[in-house]
Amino acid sequence: MYLFSSIWNADDWATRGGLEKTDWKKAPFVSSYKDFSVDGCQWEDPYPACVSTTTKKWWDQYQAWHLTDSQKKDFAWVQRNLVIYDYCKDTDRYPKLHVECSLSPWG
Known part of the structure; x- marks a missing residue:
C-alpha cells in the first residue's frame, strides 16, 4: 500500500495573495492526511492471511484518533x-462552505 501526493507553487494565491513566497530551500515538505480510512491488521503466516485487529491494537483505540487537551x-x-x-x-x-470545514478538527 502507498499514498501519493504532490505539491505545487501557489505563491500567487495561497500565501496571503502572494505576499509570502514559498521558501523552497526548506524542502522536503511534509504532508498529512485527514479522514484517510484504512484498517490495519497483524501479519500472520501464511500469506495472504491477515487477521483484522479492529479495537484490539493501539491504532484502533480512542487515544490514537483524538487530540488530548494539551x-x-x-x-x-x-x-x-x-x-x-x-x-x-x-x-x-x-x-x-466545504463539507469538511464544518467538522471539528479536534475529533
Missing part, C-alpha cells in the same frame, strides 16, 4: 500564529 491547545496556537491561508475562510474563492 494537543488541542497546541493546535489552536498553530492556527493563531502559523496558519497563513485557510480555504475554509476564503469566502471570495469559495462562497459555499
Whole structure:
C-alpha cells in the first residue's frame, strides 16, 4: 500500500495573495492526511492471511484518533500564529462552505 501526493507553487494565491513566497530551500515538505480510512491488521503466516485487529491494537483505540487537551491547545496556537491561508475562510474563492470545514478538527 502507498499514498501519493504532490505539491505545487501557489505563491500567487495561497500565501496571503502572494505576499509570502514559498521558501523552497526548506524542502522536503511534509504532508498529512485527514479522514484517510484504512484498517490495519497483524501479519500472520501464511500469506495472504491477515487477521483484522479492529479495537484490539493501539491504532484502533480512542487515544490514537483524538487530540488530548494539551494537543488541542497546541493546535489552536498553530492556527493563531502559523496558519497563513485557510480555504475554509476564503469566502471570495469559495462562497459555499466545504463539507469538511464544518467538522471539528479536534475529533
